[in-house]
Amino acid sequence: MKIDRIGLECVENKFLKLPNIQKYEVIHRTEGGFIASVEMDDGYEFQINAYFLDRVFPSTVIKLIEKQNKSQGVNILVAPYISERTAQICEDNGMGYFDYAGNCWFVGHSIYLSEKGNKNPRPKEQSSVSIFERTSVVSSCILRELFADVTKIWKLKYLSEKVKCSIGQVSKLMKVLVENAWVEKLPDGYKVIDPESLLLEWSKDYGKKEITSYACYSLDNISVIEERLKKLKIDMGLDSYLTGLSGGVRYTPVVRYNKVHVYIAPEDIQEAIRYLDMKEVNSGSNVVIFPLENDSYIKDYRVIGDSAVVSPLQIYLDCMQIKGRGEEMADAVLKKEILR
Known part of the structure; x- marks a missing residue:
């Protein structure tokens, strides 16, 4: 996996603008990103371990956080697009992040970087009709079935029969839920692991389009x-x-x-x-x-x-x-x- 020029520059530009940074230099390219050396004006030096992901989902970020090396330097995520939920997961776990629109969050030594609100449309390959839109009736029926018992482990076949839709439709929905770390895939089925976050996201899309009343x-x-x-x-x-x-x-x-x-x-x-x-x-x-x-x-x-x-x-x-x-x-x- 190669990190592109934009990804390198979006991190470099943020650090070089800081008045207490004496030197910022990429010292090594890695398979999944790069390592940069930062020297501050008081002589303190530290390393940044950057991980580049072309497409970011909460589930992939959680796995990345679990395997990161916290003993050497500060870890950051660099990606073209980072959702609010992914950003929050990074902040909660002390991992910095930078996206191509200039949104970022970083805490290390005496540095605190935070910039949010820059518009960054989701890349075309990630965009699709939301599973939460009112018009997505089949998705709605499957989601409602899951919330009938958020402690239950669900099988695709059972859900497809219960909702009267194809297993493919259920599988497609579950893929989105797993990618966003709302549902976990277990050996014997699927389980909702973050119902509160899932419902909050559903309610946001649910209210985007004004309905007739x-x-x-x-x-x-x-x-x-x-x-x-x-x-x-x-x-x-x-x-x-x-x-x-x-x-x-x-x-x-x-x-x-x-x-x-x-x-x-x-x-x-x-x-x-x-x-x-x-x-x-x-x-x-x-x-x-x-x-x-x-x-x-x-x-x-x-x-x-x-x-x-x-x-x-x-x-x-x-x-x-x-x-x-x-x-x-x-x-x-x-x-x-x-x-x-």
């Missing part, structure tokens, strides 16, 4: 609206599923709320609005209706106090998109219902 206003107070939603099923035969804060409090009442979030089948929404005697508004809504575009949103829903409520997983994903107390509710549901 119906903002409504009712003269009734929140408790009356929720009671009328129960009658919607009895009187009209229309299903509704609480989500967001109004759903989350059914699992753990940690916040107060003044808005009802609910899933209703697209073809039933207008009829539901008329039955509930609501009006669509541009602002000041106290009810938000999300179209139930596919059944994955209501997988493992529960009936709590005669109200249908989406699963804790769906509560987490939806609450993470709600400004204010949404993240607080998501975190509470995560700890009480998902990671138990």
Whole structure:
């Protein structure tokens, strides 16, 4: 593996700009990177062991950290693109990193380097439709099955039969999860090893694209609206599923709320609005209706106090998109219902 000129220069430029650096010199090329000597103005010298990776995944970085030699010099990772998650893993384990956009982190002797926020698009060969996008229905179904029990060891064949998809589709998803160190491949199957980080990443992609919703206003107070939603099923035969804060409090009442979030089948929404005697508004809504575009949103829903409520997983994903107390509710549901 050869490190290219850009990789060498992105490290050299950072060090030579420091006022307390007397000398920086690459003294040896290695199979996977290079070794550089750094001399400071107080005469102190140390070595940098640089590892170059053309494509970086959290799993490869974790393996690199496990085998690095900490007895000689300071270790750094150099790559064209380094994700936020990979960067955090490096920082948590004391490994420096440099990418081609100028983002870096390095701690050694009296040197502290940190630069973040420079845009560095993911290389084309690494880009693809995210497994977390709302349109990735099959991936969503597989992920939801994994979160049915995060302590379980899962087999590809079982997941493909359960979700009714090909083993190839499950295998492709698992490859991404293993590369990102969210799932570990064991001799007898696959196990989720970092569910919290996996869910956080899912929630970020989940909220990137704004979905269609119906903002409504009712003269009734929140408790009356929720009671009328129960009658919607009895009187009209229309299903509704609480989500967001109004759903989350059914699992753990940690916040107060003044808005009802609910899933209703697209073809039933207008009829539901008329039955509930609501009006669509541009602002000041106290009810938000999300179209139930596919059944994955209501997988493992529960009936709590005669109200249908989406699963804790769906509560987490939806609450993470709600400004204010949404993240607080998501975190509470995560700890009480998902990671138990």
